[in-house]
Amino acid sequence: MKPTKSQFVRDLRDQDRVSSYFLVKSCQLGTGKTGKPFLSLVLQDKTGEVDARIWDNAGKYSGTLGMDALVQVEGNIQVFQGRLQVIIKDLSLLRETDVVLDDLLVVSLLDADALYAEIVKKIHAMKDPHYKALCESVFIEDEDVISRFRRAPAAKTIHHAYPIGLLEHVVSVCEILDRIGRHYGNKVNHDLLLVGGLFHDIAKIWELQYEKSTDYTDEGRFLGHLVMGVELIDQKVRALNAVPGRLPETFPTEKLLLAKHMVVAHHGKLEYGSPKEPVCLEALIVHMIDDLDSKVNQILKFVENDPQPGAWSGIQKHFGRFFYKPEWARKAPLG
Numbered sequence: 303m304k305p306t307k308s309q310f311v312r313d314l315r316d317q318d319r320v321s322s323y324f325l326v327k328s329c330q331l332g333t334g335k336t337g338k339p340f341l342s343l344v345l346q347d348k349t350g351e352v353d354a355r356i357w358d359n360a361g362k363y364s365g366t367l368g369m370d371a372l373v374q375v376e377g378n379i380q381v382f383q384g385r386l387q388v389i390i391k392d393l394s395l396l397r398e399t400d401v402v403l404d405d406l407l408v409v410s411l412l413d414a415d416a417l418y419a420e421i422v423k424k425i426h427a428m429k430d431p432h433y434k435a436l437c438e439s440v441f442i443e444d445e446d447v448i449s450r451f452r453r454a455p456a457a458k459t460i461h462h463a464y465p466i467g468l469l470e471h472v473v474s475v476c477e478i479l480d481r482i483g484r485h486y487g488n489k490v491n492h493d494l495l496l497v498g499g500l501f502h503d504i505a506k507i508w509e510l511q512y513e514k515s516t517d518y519t520d521e522g523r524f525l526g527h528l529v530m531g532v533e534l535i536d537q538k539v540r541a542l543n544a545v546p547g548r549l550p551e552t553f554p555t556e557k558l559l560l561a562k563h564m565v566v567a568h569h570g571k572l573e574y575g576s577p578k579e580p581v582c583l584e585a586l587i588v589h590m591i592d593d594l595d596s597k598v599n600q601i602l603k604f605v606e607n608d609p610q611p612g613a614w615s616g617i618q619k620h621f622g623r624f625f626y627k628p629e630w631a632r633k634a635p636l637g
């Protein structure tokens with residue numbers, strides 16, 4: 303009989319004894335100040351994830367542990383730099399038949415059907431025949447894209463890093479772009495904004511693998527979602543041009559370049575991975591809204607999961623600061 307999992311990440315508190323099974327989300331070998339090797343892990347179950355360390359016999363475990371390993375963990379919780387951490391005393395590998403997998407995989411409360419319906423609605427409302435056909439060919443007609451897009455996270459760790467997170471992010475970005483498009487009227491190209499919203503991160507569906515925990519694919523590591531997104535646009539436009547009568551005229555080169563620019567420029571700066579900085583207003587807007595939406599999600603999730611009681615969070619690593627938590631995110635003091 304499979305063991306019942308009675309201890310979940312969400313319920314862990316400082317000083318707790320840990321005896322439960324988890325999915326290994328990541329595992330890295332590090333070296334301490336004294337030169338002694340240690341293992342730094344992230345453990346996950348359906349309620350969240352927690353950092354973990356193995357200080358003793360790290361070498362012995364490093365050969366057998368990897369992403370998606372199933373492990374029985376014995377240890378204790380301590381707080382390190384404001385975050386809970388499992389100090390692992392003992393660990394054994396389990397097989398899939400030893401665990402209830404549903405206890406370990408993050409379930410998304412997001413409604414993929416409703417979110418995807420928003421995408422379709424926005425594409426149907428587009429006016430430019432070329433941009434509209436390009437969006438239809440990917441988001442309405444390509445079954446492979448659609449099925450991945452309805453499941454994928456938007457990232458391995460930073461923002462929207464959970465199933466259906468990419469779809470949530472893209473709908474949110476497109477919704478804001480829609481409003482900005484209306485706000486500026488004919489000063490900006492509304493349909494081009496939507497092309498940017500829809501395509502900027504679409505290649506994350508291939509950049510990442512997300513069957514259990516999330517990691518980069520080889521294609522993702524070698525090329526990344528900006529290059530892969532441009533390839534997708536190129537391939538779809540060629541296919542559209544090849545079908546007689548599909549477009550009112552051949553896809554204009556200028557529109558093709560603008561659509562690709564939305565993707566290559568969306569990280570905003572060379573040091574953030576964009577080979578070109580935004581050189582048109584629409585690309586600048588897409589970059590800023592993408593940045594806004596990812597940061598808002600990052601901070602919301604951080605304060606929601608922060609274990610500190612009271613109004614102030616622990617240090618948020620990416621922002622390097624504490625956050626003042628809204629009422630809804632505050633935990634009752636322990637004891």
Ligand SMILES: [Fe+2]
Nearest residue numbers: 502503527568
């Ligand atoms: Fe991106």
Ligand SMILES: [Fe+2]
Nearest residue numbers: 471502503592
């Ligand atoms: Fe994005």
